[in-house]
Amino acid sequence: MTGEAECRWRLAQAAREADVVLVEGSMGLFDGEPSSADLAILVGLPALPIIDAAGMAQTFGAVAQGLANYHPGLAIHEVIANRVGSPGHGRLLADSMPEGLSLLGAIPRSDALRIPDRHLGLVQAGELQGLDQQLDAAAEVLKEAGLDRLPAPVTLEAELPASPPRLLEGRRIGVARDAAFAFLYPANLDLLTAMGAELAFFSPLADVELPACDALWLPGGYPELHAARLSANASMRAAIRAHHAAGKPILAECGGLMACMEWLNDPDGQAHAMLGLLPGTVRMTGRLAALGLQSLVTPLGELRGHTYHHSRLETDREPVARAHRLAGSPAEPVYRDGSLIASYLHGYFPSAPELVAALFHGQSPWP
Numbered sequence: 001m002t003g004e005a006e007c008r009w010r011l012a013q014a015a016r017e018a019d020v021v022l023v024e025g026s027m028g029l030f031d032g033e034p035s036s037a038d039l040a041i042l043v044g045l046p047a048l049p050i051i052d053a054a055g056m057a058q059t060f061g062a063v064a065q066g067l068a069n070y071h072p073g074l075a076i077h078e079v080i081a082n083r084v085g086s087p088g089h090g091r092l093l094a095d096s097m098p099e100g101l102s103l104l105g106a107i108p109r110s111d112a113l114r115i116p117d118r119h120l121g122l123v124q125a126g127e128l129q130g131l132d133q134q135l136d137a138a139a140e141v142l143k144e145a146g147l148d149r150l151p152a153p154v155t156l157e158a159e160l161p162a163s164p165p166r167l168l169e170g171r172r173i174g175v176a177r178d179a180a181f182a183f184l185y186p187a188n189l190d191l192l193t194a195m196g197a198e199l200a201f202f203s204p205l206a207d208v209e210l211p212a213c214d215a216l217w218l219p220g221g222y223p224e225l226h227a228a229r230l231s232a233n234a235s236m237r238a239a240i241r242a243h244h245a246a247g248k249p250i251l252a253e254c255g256g257l258m259a260c261m262e263w264l265n266d267p268d269g270q271a272h273a274m275l276g277l278l279p280g281t282v283r284m285t286g287r288l289a290a291l292g293l294q295s296l297v298t299p300l301g302e303l304r305g306h307t308y309h310h311s312r313l314e315t316d317r318e319p320v321a322r323a324h325r326l327a328g329s330p331a332e333p334v335y336r337d338g339s340l341i342a343s344y345l346h347g348y349f350p351s352a353p354e355l356v357a358a359l360f361h362g363q364s365p366w367p
Helices: 004-017 036-043 059-070 087-095 131-144 186-194 227-232 234-245 255-260 353-360
Strands: 050-052 078-084 102-108 172-176 198-202 215-218 250-253 261-265 271-273 278-284 290-298 301-309 311-314 324-328 333-337 340-343
Touching: 004 036, 050 059, 059 078, 078 087, 087 102, 102 131, 186 198, 186 353, 215 255, 227 234, 227 261, 227 271, 234 250, 250 255, 255 261, 255 278, 255 311, 255 340, 301 353
Parallel strands: 050 078, 078 102, 172 198, 172 215, 215 250, 250 340, 261 278
Antiparallel strands: 261 271, 278 311, 290 301, 290 324, 333 340
């Protein structure tokens, strides 16, 4: 989604600022195109496979050896065993390792390592009670498992890109951010600030009015889990509708799009009145409805991003554009109503700064 050059410089920048950089892989090590292994090779990082060892003995070493030898360009020096049954089981796994590979740690089954999830992934940190204490307990489990040391250090180098143009100088953008709207890439926020924007965060759940702003951004999140509260906050709904009626820009992504519809049916099938900026209803499907990388090609640039949702949009509004499918689900439509631009697409702003600036200035590339 970000491109090879950005993968390199963002990791190098992180290495300048942090003692430890952990890149979490997606799915299996070699799954997908590009895969986690491809990313590791691209930036020069060794891979550290975590292998489920439940019910496994010497076969563990064979699996580790297969991963290490599958691609000649990928460096694997150590592996981690997960869901180990006992210390004796851990020793058996360590003894099974072939020459050139070692076991970094053997992690037992533990409630301290269990984090609840829901239909779009893990329950977010701000919603979990006692998370700090659980992380402390998890750290003790990892220490006892042998993970109180780090792999050998590596060097990451890349040139930083030029600063983006100050296309949003003096522009104040209201950004929805609470339990219902929480899917915000830090890189997106950083880009808006680097282009000169002032960000004013607000909560559509708790606040009764909008902050003073020139434009609004309604990002993704879980509006379906908070639909009753969103619907009951009549003053906030009126404020956003007044912002729209005044011709001020609104960018709505995924959960933001859902909130812009007339109705949102929650996971129990209960209908809740939303902003009504677009005609139609959003219904939760109970299963994955879309997943994949996409891009939106415009005269002002190509906005790369992704789609991931468990809802279905029912509307008679014709889209003004469609994203281009890069991998996964069919292309997502883009809707416009005056100053509102809305889509299920989660955009990665640094991929198209000029387009993003135009949208927050109310300058649409579509008639």
